[in-house]
Amino acid sequence: MKPPKFEYRAARTVEEAVSLLQEAGEDAKILAGGQSLVPMLNFRLTRPSHLIDINKVSELDYIREKDGKLAIGALTRERTIERSALVRQKFPLLTEATEWIGHVQIRNRGTIGGSVAHADPASEYPALVVLSDAELTIQGPDGSRTTTWDEFFVTYLTTSLQPFEVLTELRFPLPKPGSGYAFVELARRHGDFALVGCAAQVTMNGKGTCQEARLALIGVGPFPHRSPDAEAMLKGQKLTDKLISEAGQKISEEVEPEGDMHASTEYRRAMSKVFTERALKKALSRVQGGK
Amino acid sequence: MSMHSISLTINGKKFEGQAEARKLLSDFIREDIGLTGTHVGCEHGMCGACTVFIDGVGVRSCLTFAVQADGTSIETVESLAKDGKLSPLQEAFWENHGLQCGFCTPGMLICAEELLRENKNPTEQEVRLAISGNLCRCTGYHHIVLSILAAAKKLQGAAQAA
Numbered sequence: 001m002k003p004p005k006f007e008y009r010a011a012r013t014v015e016e017a018v019s020l021l022q023e024a025g026e027d028a029k030i031l032a033g034g035q036s037l038v039p040m041l042n043f044r045l046t047r048p049s050h051l052i053d054i055n056k057v058s059e060l061d062y063i064r065e066k067d068g069k070l071a072i073g074a075l076t077r078e079r080t081i082e083r084s085a086l087v088r089q090k091f092p093l094l095t096e097a098t099e100w101i102g103h104v105q106i107r108n109r110g111t112i113g114g115s116v117a118h119a120d121p122a123s124e125y126p127a128l129v130v131l132s133d134a135e136l137t138i139q140g141p142d143g144s145r146t147t148t149w150d151e152f153f154v155t156y157l158t159t160s161l162q163p164f165e166v167l168t169e170l171r172f173p174l175p176k177p178g179s180g181y182a183f184v185e186l187a188r189r190h191g192d193f194a195l196v197g198c199a200a201q202v203t204m205n206g207k208g209t210c211q212e213a214r215l216a217l218i219g220v221g222p223f224p225h226r227s228p229d230a231e232a233m234l235k236g237q238k239l240t241d242k243l244i245s246e247a248g249q250k251i252s253e254e255v256e257p258e259g260d261m262h263a264s265t266e267y268r269r270a271m272s273k274v275f276t277e278r279a280l281k282k283a284l285s286r287v288q289g290g291k
Numbered sequence: 292m293s294m295h296s297i298s299l300t301i302n303g304k305k306f307e308g309q310a311e312a313r314k315l316l317s318d319f320i321r322e323d324i325g326l327t328g329t330h331v332g333c334e335h336g337m338c339g340a341c342t343v344f345i346d347g348v349g350v351r352s353c354l355t356f357a358v359q360a361d362g363t364s365i366e367t368v369e370s371l372a373k374d375g376k377l378s379p380l381q382e383a384f385w386e387n388h389g390l391q392c393g394f395c396t397p398g399m400l401i402c403a404e405e406l407l408r409e410n411k412n413p414t415e416q417e418v419r420l421a422i423s424g425n426l427c428r429c430t431g432y433h434h435i436v437l438s439i440l441a442a443a444k445k446l447q448g449a450a451q452a453a
Contacts, residue, residue, distance in 0.1 A: 001334060002313065002315065002318075002334075003313040003315070003356075004313065005311070005312075005313055006312055006313060007293055007312060008293070008356070008358055010359075034354050034355065034356075035336060035351075035354055038335075038336070038353075038354040038355070038356075039334075039335035039336055039354065041313075042315075042334045042335055042353070043335065051312070053359060055359060102336075102424065103339070103423055103424025104402070104405065104406075104421065104424065105339065105342055105349040105350055105351055105402065105405075105424055106336060106351070106424065108348045108349055108350055109350050109351070109354065109355070189423070190420065190423050191423050191424055
């Protein structure tokens with residue numbers, strides 16, 4: 001189908017984007033990469049009065065290391081992140097997550113800020129925001145504010161972004177030395193929406209004890225699932241296959257996935273255990289200097 | 292309804308036109324510019340048939356508005372053949388039965404072209420990944436993969452001869 005009618009404005013700066021949003025009123029939407037929004041427009045699932053295009057807001061296109069964090073501008077393309085040597089070196093979990101997103105031509109346009117603001121329950125970047133307790137900077141008419149995932153993600157495709165606000169930067173705390181990572185996903189075909197996915201990051205001390213475990217699952221609830229209980233089970237322990245299996249079991253009992261034509265609730269729940277185990281084992285195998 | 296002036300370069304030629312904000316680039320290329328090589332399949336980014344280069348980067352033209360292409364340089368499938376002679380990639384599709392009904396071919400060619408511009412010697416797995424976002428309704432993927440691998444060989448041969 002074809003998109004419904006809307007007014008189009010292009011911004012050059014974040015400030016201009018915020019003021020164009022204000023002029024346009026509450027039914028306006030930001031247009032970034034458009035890889036989720038434009039399909040929704042083409043199917044007329046959404047009918048914004050205005051689109052405020054931020055594709056020329058070049059000040060939001062950057063990847064920097066700053067104060068032990070990786071700061072990424074919201075308009076940074078997924079393909080740029082995938083190819084970034086800095087990301088691969090400092091936060092390879094982000095590189096691995098990116099490789100699961102759609103296809104090359106989707107990643108050429110799609111942006112990290114757009115993916116997180118769209119908040120699809122099956123998408124990869126929100127999982128990393130949740131896993132690493134990333135800071136999100138949001139610019140609005142009254143200046144900027146910083147938030148984290150527990151305030152940001154509200155439910156399916158819904159965030160706490162207010163009508164005249166723009167997500168501008170994501171800051172991911174870098175993994176500590178002795179960390180391993182993995183992003184594993186189940187999809188019918190590569191690039192399809194994930195039925196279930198799991199991101200894991202484990203930090204081990206020299207004696208083979210887990211100092212910290214972080215897990216975030218996608219496709220099993222309204223937004224990425226974090227499990228303080230499963231993480232606590234792993235902390236301070238040797239990560240044996242038995243313990244990993246118990247953590248997977250714990251998560252599969254916590255999640256409340258919705259079933260659809262692609263996979264039933266029961267299947268997604270069963271797979272949440274399997275993919276938690278796979279992610280933890282793969283992450284553990286990647287810890288530098290042994291387990 | 293607001294109209295926007297659009298001035299762009301298409302396959303090396305200047306084009307100026309007008310479009311509503313809601314006009315998709317895929318429709319602008321087909322209806323306004325009159326180049327119908329770019330095909331429109333699903334209109335939600337799943338089939339890949341509408342893929343074109345914008346400033347050298349492969350994108351879905353059905354997920355881009357024409358107004359966003361103002362000031363850019365676009366290459367469509369029509370840009371591949373030069374002076375009526377097929378490109379090595381197109382030749383390889385012809386020789387290896389890479390086309391069946393031809394509907395997905397323009398998107399396959401653009402995505403393969405993007406792969407081969409960056410990777411001169413792709414593995415079969417890399418080729419399959421590169422066209423993983425393109426649907427062939429005849430399901431003739433095998434010959435498309437063979438065509439792209441054959442094109443890589445042709446291009447390597449040409450580079451060595453030069």
